Amino acid sequence: MTGGLYAVIGMGLALIFGVMRIVNFAHGAFLMAGMYLAYFAYTGLHVSPYASFPGVMLALFALGSVVYRVLVRHIVSAPHAMQILLTAGLSFFFIGLAQVLFGADYRQLHLDIASRNDRFAGLTFNRAYAVSFALASAVSCALYFVVARTELGRALRAVAQNRAVAALMGIRVERVSAIAFALGVACAGLGGALLLPVFYTYPTVGEPLQIRSFVIVVLGGMGSIEGAALGGVVLGVAEGLTAYLWSDSYSQVVDFVIFLGVLLLRPSGLFGRSLA
Amino acid sequence: MNVGHSLFSPVFRLVLVLAAGACHRHEGAKASESAGARVGVITAVTGTQAAFGQAHQRGYAIALEEINAQGGVLGRPLEIDTYDDQSKPDIALQGVSKLVDQDRVPVVLGSYSSESSLALVPTVTRKEVPLIVPTATADNVVQQRSAWVFRLCAGSGDYAAAMVAFLKSHGDPRTMAVVYENTNFGQSQAAAMRQAATRSGLSILDEEAYNAGSPSYSPMLQRVKEKRPEVVYFASYLLDATTLMRQSRAVDLDPRFFTAAGTGFSAAEFPTADKGAGKDAEYTIAASQWVPQVKWPGSKEFDEKFFARYGSHPAYHAMQAYAALKLAAAAIEKAKRPDPTAIRDALKTIQMDSAFGPIRFGDNGQNQHPVVITQVQHGVHTVVWPPDVAVAPVLETSPWSAR
Numbered sequence: 170m171t172g173g174l175y176a177v178i179g180m181g182l183a184l185i186f187g188v189m190r191i192v193n194f195a196h197g198a199f200l201m202a203g204m205y206l207a208y209f210a211y212t213g214l215h216v217s218p219y220a221s222f223p224g225v226m227l228a229l230f231a232l233g234s235v236v237y238r239v240l241v242r243h244i245v246s247a248p249h250a251m252q253i254l255l256t257a258g259l260s261f262f263f264i265g266l267a268q269v270l271f272g273a274d275y276r277q278l279h280l281d282i283a284s285r286n287d288r289f290a291g292l293t294f295n296r297a298y299a300v301s302f303a304l305a306s307a308v309s310c311a312l313y314f315v316v317a318r319t320e321l322g323r324a325l326r327a328v329a330q331n332r333a334v335a336a337l338m339g340i341r342v343e344r345v346s347a348i349a350f351a352l353g354v355a356c357a358g359l360g361g362a363l364l365l366p367v368f369y370t371y372p373t374v375g376e377p378l379q380i381r382s383f384v385i386v387v388l389g390g391m392g393s394i395e396g397a398a399l400g401g402v403v404l405g406v407a408e409g410l411t412a413y414l415w416s417d418s419y420s421q422v423v424d425f426v427i428f429l430g431v432l433l434l435r436p437s438g439l440f441g442r443s444l445a
Numbered sequence: 446m447n448v449g450h451s452l453f454s455p456v457f458r459l460v461l462v463l464a465a466g467a468c469h470r471h472e473g474a475k476a477s478e479s480a481g482a483r484v485g486v487i488t489a490v491t492g493t494q495a496a497f498g499q500a501h502q503r504g505y506a507i508a509l510e511e512i513n514a515q516g517g518v519l520g521r522p523l524e525i526d527t528y529d530d531q532s533k534p535d536i537a538l539q540g541v542s543k544l545v546d547q548d549r550v551p552v553v554l555g556s557y558s559s560e561s562s563l564a565l566v567p568t569v570t571r572k573e574v575p576l577i578v579p580t581a582t583a584d585n586v587v588q589q590r591s592a593w594v595f596r597l598c599a600g601s602g603d604y605a606a607a608m609v610a611f612l613k614s615h616g617d618p619r620t621m622a623v624v625y626e627n628t629n630f631g632q633s634q635a636a637a638m639r640q641a642a643t644r645s646g647l648s649i650l651d652e653e654a655y656n657a658g659s660p661s662y663s664p665m666l667q668r669v670k671e672k673r674p675e676v677v678y679f680a681s682y683l684l685d686a687t688t689l690m691r692q693s694r695a696v697d698l699d700p701r702f703f704t705a706a707g708t709g710f711s712a713a714e715f716p717t718a719d720k721g722a723g724k725d726a727e728y729t730i731a732a733s734q735w736v737p738q739v740k741w742p743g744s745k746e747f748d749e750k751f752f753a754r755y756g757s758h759p760a761y762h763a764m765q766a767y768a769a770l771k772l773a774a775a776a777i778e779k780a781k782r783p784d785p786t787a788i789r790d791a792l793k794t795i796q797m798d799s800a801f802g803p804i805r806f807g808d809n810g811q812n813q814h815p816v817v818i819t820q821v822q823h824g825v826h827t828v829v830w831p832p833d834v835a836v837a838p839v840l841e842t843s844p845w846s847a848r
Contacts, residue, residue, distance in 0.1 A: 272495070275495075277687070277719070277720070279718045284691070286694065295663075364660065368660040369684060371493070377658070408661075409663075410664070412661075412665050413667060417653060417654065417662065417664070418656055420664075
């Protein structure tokens with residue numbers, strides 16, 4: 170079930186990478202931001218993350234747009250080193266800010282739903298996890314729908330395929346890139362909000378998840394949204410199976426085994442077109 | 446290149462730098478004269494172990510106040526120089542350099558975790574500065590037999606021995622599963638339990654090493670459940686202790702006893718709902734270094750002071766810090782001067798009574814500290830063993846479906 174969450178976070182990263190060819194090293198930081206926002210929505214406004222997540226997504230969409238307009242758009246055509254430096258710097262900034270504002274201590278919610286476990290067909294499902302999974306899947310499907318079936322989606326795909334030609338075709342590349350970035354950030358924030366009921370938040374919570382989303386993007390095929398979605402689920406299942414059949418301490422190793430395997434055997438990933 | 450005449454010429458700049466360096470060294474010498482009244486502290490102020498670092502700092506604060514209220518050390522007020530290791534061993538190492546080389550403290554207290562504390566051992570040995578370890582339990586921290594390391598708390602071996610003795614006298618279960626964090630602390634606890642269990646005929650059905658900080662331990666706990674151990678023994682810090690108990694409930698893991706090597710399960714926050722496992726902590730049994738009810742002098746007073754100031758009762762980590770600072774102050778007094786070697790020699794032979802019990806270090810730098818066993822009963826850590834300090838009988842662990 171963690172696969173569902175991985176999927177939505179990975180899709181966000183894939184969106185940003187696919188459309189703008191930027192590897193977003195601040196993805197984990199945005200996830201953390203979404204998590205804190207959901208946390209304070211609960212403690213301050215008594216709104217459960219399951220109700221506040223659209224608000225969190227919107228807030229992070231706005232944040233992503235601002236970050237894009239002020240910082241990211243300058244490095245879209247810059248060398249990769251610059252992009253990495255900028256997004257990594259953003260990550261440090263946000264994490265540092267969180268440490269200053271909220272302290273490094275962790276915070277957790279004790280929602281009633283998180284202690285409910287439903288038993289079905291011999292398997293036990295934690296209700297909060299199940300709801301998170303369902304919501305993450307729903308958003309992933311919605312995102313896929315947007316990318317595959319709407320005009321905006323077509324514009325996103327066009328820019329992903331070829332920026333220059335897309336511009337010649339009359340697509341407002343700047344605007345599409347901004348939307349892609351903001352949407353990707355919103356996905357990260359959503360992942361955070363949905364993770365909050367079953368986990369705890371602290372400033373560097375995004376880091377291990379960010380690494381997994383890199384693996385997912387590669388697994389799914391660079392820039393393929395549907396690949397990332399499937400990749401997320403595959404990764405989640407692989408980790409769970411490894412922990413169950415072998416040992417939990419190897420569950421993270423399997424992430425990198427998959428990563429290396431994909432790079433060596435099928436660099437274009439599950440659905441990707443090879444980067445020409 | 447216009448050398449020598451301009452005010453900002455390279456030569457002039459070099460002279461300035463050397464002069465500044467000389468001043469600093471002079472200041473450094475002056476500082477070391479008054480640094481006798483300074484003690485270095487390394488702990489996890491931030492990071493994943495911040496809750497314990499905070500317990501440390503609170504313990505240190507209360508001890509500092511008491512020490513200075515009684516005239517300080519060597520006639521001067523004592524100061525603490527704190528370095529935040531961010532729950533990371535490599536940063537803890539940087540702390541030693543800063544505290545010893547720059548600030549010239551004659552003794553260091555720290556860190557919190559076994560990982561970080563172990564990292565300090567080679568460096569303090571090389572720099573010849575005594576290290577008082579208040580909380581780290583991994584046996585390898587003292588196994589190196591460094592002449593400069595003094596551990597106040599009991600080690601993993603003692604936890605395991607006490608837990609096994611407790612189990613033998615309470616139902617004598619025959620099977621156990623050990624679930625431990627994949628770090629120095631966890632591995633040491635698991636190894637110690639392996640030894641203690643084998644010696645007493647308890648068979649270990651399953652050993653699970655896990656990566657800390659994960660949101661999902663259900664697959665692992667499911668495996669443990671299928672082996673059907675009578676006892677589960679955890680070695681975890683607070684965050685994972687919470688996740689593990691929540692998910693034990695989710696997979697319906699129902700051993701006769703949930704036990705733990707103290708630490709996360711003994712943290713003051715563990716039975717609370719907002720920072721710990723809340724009701725899921727009930728019935729868990731933990732090896733503990735100290736609880737407020739013990740009969741050592743000053744225990745009760747420390748608990749009352751702590752509660753009055755911070756609104757919650759202290760876990761043993763706070764007491765360890767408190768006792769460590771008191772020990773450091775006593776050692777400096779005994780050494781009669783703020784010199785690392787003299788302090789080390791004082792620590793080697795010191796014998797004192799504290800709220801943490803009697804303190805006396807063996808040849809390997811280990812203090813013979815007794816371990817108690819506590820159980821969370823109605824949300825409170827209650828001493829259940831050994832019989833002469835127990836305050837309540839053990840409650841049977843209720844299965845999750847009945848709670």
